[in-house]
Amino acid sequence: MRVIDLGTIPYDEAVELQLETLRAVTEGKEENTLFLLEHPKVITLGRQGGAENLHVDEAFLASQGITLAQTARGGNITCHFPGQLVAYPIWRVEKRPGGMRKFFHDMEEAVIRTCAHFGVDTRRREGHPGVWVDESRKICSMGIGVKRWVTYHGLALNVGPDVSLFELITLCGIQGAVPTSISKEAGRDITIKEAKDVFTREFGKAFADTALA
Numbered sequence: 001m002r003v004i005d006l007g008t009i010p011y012d013e014a015v016e017l018q019l020e021t022l023r024a025v026t027e028g029k030e031e032n033t034l035f036l037l038e039h040p041k042v043i044t045l046g047r048q049g050g051a052e053n054l055h056v057d058e059a060f061l062a063s064q065g066i067t068l069a070q071t072a073r074g075g076n077i078t079c080h081f082p083g084q085l086v087a088y089p090i091w092r093v094e095k096r097p098g099g100m101r102k103f104f105h106d107m108e109e110a111v112i113r114t115c116a117h118f119g120v121d122t123r124r125r126e127g128h129p130g131v132w133v134d135e136s137r138k139i140c141s142m143g144i145g146v147k148r149w150v151t152y153h154g155l156a157l158n159v160g161p162d163v164s165l166f167e168l169i170t171l172c173g174i175q176g177a178v179p180t181s182i183s184k185e186a187g188r189d190i191t192i193k194e195a196k197d198v199f200t201r202e203f204g205k206a207f208a209d210t211a212l213a
Helices: 011-026 058-063 099-117 164-168 182-186 192-206
Strands: 002-008 033-038 042-045 067-070 078-080 084-090 123-125 128-132 137-147 150-158
Touching (some): 011 150, 078 150
Parallel strands (some): 042 067
Antiparallel strands (some): 033 084, 123 128, 128 137
């Protein structure tokens, strides 16, 4: 697989890059690709909606320099911001054992192992994709799109201590869900670089069956 660190990139530019890469992977012109990045502040809505879970209007968002974007991923509403590690796997799943269910499981597993590296115990929550510290504290959101059995979009793992942007939404549309981060749970500041390095390794392990395809 290719691992490409995009640094900080606006949301719309990342979407365009994903779509270009999706076409190349679908046509066999590129191998499976993992993009790692941060976004400037943006609130995104999924295919299942999310506008009803936004607590402020677009004028307020604009005044704060926060973008609002409709997306093609699954799921509801979420936030992206500096200090959050976003990973977009552009990945062939057609012949991968276990299909989409295993794909989600392995993404979650890579996050769980990454958090464990920093001493943070996390888990899955039945019926709610992503990774949780307990039944209310969510540390990582997930939502993907699929075209011709190739995935795009992906996951957002909160790394830095500031998760205040989530105050503007009902997290993923789940009443009672509250955001947390690796830094908050570990009790020390974890850098994005640290998280990227560990996540890249753990993602490679979790996807070892296709990482070298």
